[in-house]
Amino acid sequence: MRLPAFLRTVAGVLGAAAIVAAPAVGDAQGVGRGTIKGHVKLLGKLPGNPVIRMGMDPMCARLNAEKRPGPVQEIVAAAIDGSLANVFVHLQGTFAPTPVPKEPVVIDQSKCLYVPRVVGAQVGQVLQVRNDDDLLHNVHSLTAKRNIFNVSEPKAGMTQQFTLKDEEMLKIKCDVHSWMTTYVGIVSHPYFAVSGAAGTFEIPNVPAGSYSIVAWQERYGEKTQMVRVNPGATTTVEFVYQSPATSH
Numbered sequence: 001m002r003l004p005a006f007l008r009t010v011a012g013v014l015g016a017a018a019i020v021a022a023p024a025v026g027d028a029q030g031v032g033r034g035t036i037k038g039h040v041k042l043l044g045k046l047p048g049n050p051v052i053r054m055g056m057d058p059m060c061a062r063l064n065a066e067k068r069p070g071p072v073q074e075i076v077a078a079a080i081d082g083s084l085a086n087v088f089v090h091l092q093g094t095f096a097p098t099p100v101p102k103e104p105v106v107i108d109q110s111k112c113l114y115v116p117r118v119v120g121a122q123v124g125q126v127l128q129v130r131n132d133d134d135l136l137h138n139v140h141s142l143t144a145k146r147n148i149f150n151v152s153e154p155k156a157g158m159t160q161q162f163t164l165k166d167e168e169m170l171k172i173k174c175d176v177h178s179w180m181t182t183y184v185g186i187v188s189h190p191y192f193a194v195s196g197a198a199g200t201f202e203i204p205n206v207p208a209g210s211y212s213i214v215a216w217q218e219r220y221g222e223k224t225q226m227v228r229v230n231p232g233a234t235t236t237v238e239f240v241y242q243s244p245a246t247s248h
Contacts, residue, residue: 060112112137167188
């Protein structure tokens with residue numbers, strides 16, 4: 001039976017209202033976002049890392065006495081298969097503002113080393129540096145931007161906190177122990193990661209779209225490629241660095 005015209009109009013309005021009022025199920029389930037998973041690898045001969053000579057500070061040497069021939073500068077943290085750790089990976093692009101994490105990024109001064117060697121952080125986030133050693137260290141940033149600090153931590157248990165102000169790959173050293181180095185990759189959004197021991201990384205909850213994705217490694221520098229993030233899907237990427245040929 002055909003409804004009168006005015007009833008068809010009412011039904012149409014109610015149907016449209018129901019569509020407008022329907023919950024955004026897709027958004028609640030993160031359908032407008034995706035995940036990037038990746039791997040970083042070094043091809044070629046794996047370079048050796050230099051042994052740190054801690055004899056200039058006998059206390060540091062004693063803290064590392066069990067390590068023979070001694071601790072090394074992990075400039076290239078590569079596994080036997082070439083998987084690279086300590087690579088900072090981040091997206092480039094314009095993103096909607098996101099809250100700055102309340103939790104600080106933590107770096108320890110432990111056994112006369114900075115641990116970890118590479119971390120990531122968001123502009124506005126707090127960097128916390130803790131001294132686990134009962135001896136003098138300092139925290140000295142090397143920068144031309146506003147992430148400037150140079151303070152001492154003379155005792156175990158001391159902590160310094162710094163609010164990160166500008167995007168950059170920030171190098172931090174200890175003036176007391178010249179071999180102590182760490183890096184903080186600072187970006188203005190949460191879409192970054194640092195590769196782990198297996199060379200893998202994951203950047204979750206990325207808005208769907210196309211982006212440049214950048215990898216930074218301490219010795220080998222930056223590599224950039226394009227990545228497409230689809231709603232509700234996982235995109236995989238591979239970064240490959242080439243170790244310089246060894247001359248004979």
